[in-house]
Amino acid sequence: MAEIKAAEVSQKKKSVLNNTAILFLILVAMFGIFSYIGRPWFFSRLNIIPMINNLSFIGIVAAVLTMVMISGEIDFSVGGNIGLTACLTAVLLERGLPGWLVVIIALAAGAAMGAFNGMLVTVIGVNSIMATIGTMFIWRGIGYTLTNGESMLAMNPVIDFIGRGFIFKVIPFPIVLLVIIFVLTYVIMNHSKWGRRIYAIGANPLASYLSGINVKRVKFIGFLLCGITASLGGLILTSLSAVGMPQHGQGLELVIVSSIILGGTVLGGGKGQILGTLAGVLILSILYNFLTIMNVYYFYIQIVQGSVLIIVVSTYEIGQAMKRRRM
Amino acid sequence: MEKVEKKYSAFMNFLRTPTPTLIGIYIVMFILFSLASKNFLVIQNIKGIFNNFAVYGILSAGVTIVMIGGGFDLSIGSTAGLAGIVSAVLLMKNIEVPTPVVFLIAIVIGCTVGLINGIIITKVGINPIITTLGMLAIIRGVCYFWADLNPRIYNVFVQNLGRIYIGNVFPITTIYIIVAFVILTLVLKFTRFGRDLFTIGGNENLARLAGIHVDRIKIISYVISGFFCSIAGLLLISQLGSGRPEYGTGAELEVLTIIVLGGVVVGGGKGNFLGVFIALIIIQTISNGMVLLAVPVFMRMVVKGALLVLVIAIDALRSRRNLQLY
Secondary structure, eight states: OOHHHHHHHHHHHHHHHHHHHHHHHHHHHHHHHHHHHHTTTTTTTTHHHHHHHHHHHHHHHHHHHHHHHHHOOOOOHHHHHHHHHHHHHHHHHHTTTTHHHHHHHHHHHHHHHHHHHIIIIIIIIOOOOHHHHHHHHHHHHHHHHHHHHHEOOOOOOHHHHHHEEEEEEEEEHHHHHHHHHHHHHHHHHHHHHHHHHHHHHOHHHHHHHHHTTTTTHHHHHHHHHHHHHHHHHHHHHHHHHHHOOOOTTTHHHHHOOOOOHHOOOOSSSSOOHHHHHHHHEEEEEHHHHHHHHHOOHHHHHEEEEEEEHHHHHHHHHHHHHHHHHHH | OHHHHHHHHHHHHHHSSSHHHHHHHHHHHHHHHHHOTTSSSHEEEEEEEETTTHHHHHHHHHHHHHHHOOOOOOHHHHHHHHHHHHHHTTOOOOOOOOOOHHHHHHHHHHHHHHHHHHIIIIIIIOEEEEEEEHHHHHHHHHGGTTTOOOBBBBOHHHHTTTEEEEEETEEEHHHHHHHHHHHHHHHHHSSSSHHHHHHHHOOHHHHHHHOOHHHHHHHHHHHHHHHHHHHHHHHHHHSSSSSOOTTTTTHHHHHHHHHHHHHHHHHHSOOOOOHHHHHHHHHHHHHHHHHHHOOOHHHHHHHHHHHHHHHHHHHHHHOOOOOOOO
């Protein structure tokens, strides 16, 4: 079994690049078609900039969650984390704390949440899906408790800049963050020892342990980073909407996980590409944005989101089955 | 001689399950709540506790079957909501479909959802959590088709379905749950389906090699779960007196907590309904106690999530035999 997986890993380099390229082609085609059907609203400054801003916080969370998923674990609590961060930010700002301090506290809280997930999974040995479904409700519940279920205004120069600022008056700041995070994760996953360890752990944890990798530590750091980036996403969302409300990020785990899987990351770990995730995030965000632009009800979009998740995973599984039959 | 030994070992087996611990926890909790709130140990309140867990109890009956077989079902809350709102719409004044037909349609809806889940999970081979998470979103979206109708239940028979008390004390819904649990226990103990299910939960590859129709049994278990979802949906509209698209949201968290607390091992192969029943009472008593002690609404959500994490952590520690290396 292990040998087969290892063989797939070495073989994959070419094929996944192909898959990612196909995804980007689909993306361009989709963008063209949507611009045509949805004219004049879809391809306009008024739509493109909010779409990119929205996409950026999803992408930031997805990039790091890809690392966690390649190592064979998953984190469903990112949506709850975003809700809690948004509420925490709003509450702290209302207390009159300076903006930079609020940002630091929010990121620290994200780190704490990530560390808690990591401890549950690595030290106690809980199945990460179950553990993070539980913590998802805890984070959101704490968010509700903090703001007493209300949405609070969150206005502050620093917070405003995170989501709505422009660098050189042209480039939206969330996009800068998105690019930084993607470049960092790309370098880590493709050009560092640590990234190779993550791939190895996902492919075969026992073999990685026996060859001297501290599996638990790598996984723990993955969850920690995931917590921090999720709260960064929460800060961006708070800034974009200028309110902290506990419903922020609800159902986001569905979108994020499906875009990661669409990007070619496998549920059991060991396979996946950061660029693929980028393509997946772009495709799904554009699709959902287009549906909204075309005046589709939210609950229809919800149906589409669920179907996309199932269809994407089915496609992968059916492809694998056909490949096995050919061998 | 052998017989005596067998009996002894069965008793020891019972002691080794988490059920005795659960009974102990419950007694302690009961005493604590009774001391903390003077409204707890009142017949009215106890009646309420038993009647309130109707929906979760019926839902956990089906999910326990799925989880013993190593599966997972997160779509229960949405499925119950769908069955509920469709039946409520069909019972509306200007449509007036006969009640038995409504029940039949509700059950068909639940079983169809279960069948779809089962086929996707077994034939396509997707992780059950991902599949049912997707189904959760899809079905909840479908529920909103009828969002603007806001149907009320005037049908007396349906109203009584979840509201009657036998002898003015014992809620009829508890009898449904007990009947369902007893029947399922007998099915698990004495039929081939039950034994196959435990084998599959214990080791799926082994079961396949032993000639068990793994896929078929698993699909049946999801259909059973869907069936109980539709019953739960009917109870929901009966107890709440109307049909709303958001009914049943978050039920999966509650049911998961109940089942894992009841000693059903995540990953399958182990579990009994007595434990699930006691866990059901425990969780409902905790919810009730939090209301009586005036714990804020949102804090209750935190407590429930924390309870799930705690229960799963204990489950992980219990099922871990060797030191975990990675």
